[in-house]
Amino acid sequence: MTLIDSRPGIKAAYAALAAETGTFIDADLAITRLGPPLEQELAHWFPDDQIQPVGDRYRELYPAHAIGPTPALPGAHEAIAAVQQYGPGGGAGAGASGVAVGGRAIVVTAKHEPNAKLHLEHLGIRPDAVIGWLWAEAKAEALHEYGASVYVGDHIGDVRGAHTAGALAVAVATGPCDADELREAGADVVLADLTEFPAWWRGYVADLA
Incomplete structure (x- = not known):
């Protein structure tokens, strides 16, 4: 989080993904581990063979759920x-x-x-x-x-x-x-x-x- 505080938006996107897939994702925990590629976080919640398609779906959901709630950081x-x-x-x-x-x-x-x-x-x-x-x-x-x-x-x-x-x-x-x-x-x-x-x-x- 250098330019933006992406935590609120990412949390909302994970909530949407969890609701759609029926898979539990601890979004509060996930947003403490931001930085590495998305696939590293998804590996905590999904089997290996689902990570790529789930990642693609997350990115599709992201604009509708994550852009609005995300503020710029001070400075x-x-x-x-x-x-x-x-x-x-x-x-x-x-x-x-x-x-x-x-x-x-x-x-x-x-x-x-x-x-x-x-x-x-x-x-x-x-x-x-x-x-x-x-x-x-x-x-x-x-x-x-x-x-x-x-x-x-x-x-x-x-x-x-x-x-x-x-x-x-x-x-x-x-x-x-x-x-x-x-x-x-x-x-x-x-x-x-x-x-x-x-x-x-x-x-x-x-x-x-």
Whole structure:
């Protein structure tokens, strides 16, 4: 949960999925484990041979149930604007997972890309690009492609992705991993939340000058 607090929406989507399939899903527990791909969570509730079709159905249900209840986190709009306004000509990324740095603000997330875009459009968050379906080290693919030198995320998987890409790992303690976990995972910078990001970013860019 870097730019958005997806917990209310995901909880609603799981409730709809449980009602439709007749399978118990502890949605309150599931939303404490956000970050990894959906299939990892579904494996706790469904047999292996059902995970793919159930995952497809969840993603179909998601827009109707998850977009409306999901708010932006404090500082989300300002963080994107700071990168776009004060970028050094490189790029920054954020995960929705997270945000990346380099003159352009890109969002790289494990979410189903169309649903990630729906969230951002609904909330008026306008990054320069949105790349979905990438988790942890795999996020380095997009970070390399867009030349991101900084990646902002809320999970230890985001820290690994940043380091795999050779980017600075900036972590915000607004997701399932607390500040100590993020530091232990090797985050280069740990912020309480995105409201602290614009000031940090301006200092970072100034130091590059």
